[in-house]
Amino acid sequence: MAYKSSFLIELEKLAQELQSSFAGIALQDGAGSDVHWRYACGNRNEKYKKISVRYGKGIAGKVISTGRAIQVDEFPKSITGKAVEYPIMLAEQLVSAYAVPLILAGQLKGVLLVGYHQQTEITQTLKDLVQNKALRIEDLYLSESQEGRTGDRV
Amino acid sequence: MGEPSKQSKEAVISYIIQTQEEEMKRISYELHESVGQTLYSFYTGLQFIQSGITDNQLKRFAEEMEQSLERSIKEIQMVSVELHPPTLSTLGIYPALKSYAKQFTATFGIEVEIEEGGKEKKLPEGQNVTLFRVCQEALHNAAKYADTSFIKIIFTWEADCLKIEVKDFGKGFQIDEVQTQSFPGIQAMKERMHLAGGECIISSLVGEGTEVTMVLPLLNP
Incomplete structure (x- = not known):
């Protein structure tokens, strides 16, 4: 049986709990470097694996550069800028999404995102659940890195 | 005063496009040659200073x-290339x-495969820019609407013309709907090719994908 990452297990639990279409974790390779989607569930295709966004670009790049959550209510109507600046929304045909920063080993290095194919209200309950899951992933990362199991994930 | 003729309208559009492209090229050059170079000087200077720092806090x-600085230099380079790819000239x-x-x-x-057939010819810069912008628009449209994972671009150099086909193998659309509704992106692609002396043909089949074909006559075959 293939090894299933504990991060992926957490993503699946979150997606199930929120009934989301997609959930993913994007990580930055190094300080100021590009950001890649490393873990995903509910994905419609494998495009997320090839997407590499620059620091400060795309949802993932913006969340990492600002350290703040990003909410997309109705893509592409409600966005600032162009639709092509949101590659993960296009790749996964998402309409609503919420993304929060992940602080891994004391550094802002990742993003947790949940998305929906249909327009979905981003409620405070949803935000709290995503934020709690982000804390859980951060703890998980810390314990795995102490055990030396994170390898080159970040 | 009468309505401007079709010819004079085209001349105005052509002038606006050309001015815009020239301005983008100028900004791209300035970013690369001026801002980029200055930042690089700061970067190498900082590296030199770093080698003499002993205090750990200052070093960090x-x-x-x-x-x-490294990030800013990369960013400047990317923006410069996005505005006007130097390889185009x-x-x-x-x-x-x-x-x-x-x-x-x-x-x-989205994976992109590019094929080339025939003998490549040197084109005037204006035509290179037109073809590049129309291809860019076709690729962006595929990313936005086609829901595809693969695009194929075929270049065919013939004695008297260049044909570029962009096939997206995506979900496609009803071509009649596009013709009756206003899609400025598609109209702009057609207009740009027309002003360059060529044409842009768009065909699409629901479930099979969209094909954008650009044909440009070559002046000196």
Whole structure:
């Protein structure tokens, strides 16, 4: 049986709990470097694996550069800028999404995102659940890195 | 005063497009040659200063500054290339599009395969720019609407014309709907090709994908 990452297990639990279409974790390779989607569930295709966004670009790049959550209510109507600046929304045909920063080993290095194919209200309950899951992933990362199991994930 | 003729309207549009492209090229050059070079001087200077720092706290601070500068230099380079790819002026449309295709795959996760047939010819810069912008628009449209993972671009150099086909193998659309509704992106692609003396044909089948074909007559075959 293939090894299933504990991060992926957490993503699946979150997606199930929120009934989301997609959930993913994007990580930055190094300080100021590009950001890649490393873990995903509910994905419609494998495009997320090839997407590499620059620091400060795309949802993932913006969340990492600002350290703040990003909410997309109705893509592409409600966005600032162009639709092509949101590659993960296009790749996964998402309409609503919420993304929060992940602080891994004391550094802002990742993003947790949940998305929906249909327009979905981003409620405070949803935000709290995503934020709690982000804390859980951060703890998980810390314990795995102490055990030396994170390898080159970040 | 009468309505301006079709010819004078086209001349105005052509002038606006050309001015815009020239301005983009100028900004791209300025960013690369001026801002980029200055930042690079700061970067190498900072590296020199770093080698003389013994205080650990200061060293860490200098390292952070170095990373930030490195990021800014890369960012300037990327914006400069996005505004006007230098290969477009030096090497031509085919190498410029090949390079852009790699960047497109990294941005949208969509694989792009480029094929070339026939003997490549040197085109005037204006035509290179037109073809590049129309291909860019076709690729962006595929990323936005086609829901595809693969795009194929075929260059065919013939004695008297160049044909470029962009096939997206995506979900396609009803071509009549596009013709009756206002889609400025598609109209702009057609208009740009028309002003360059060529044409842009768009065909699509629901479930099979969309094909954008650009044909440009070559002046000196």
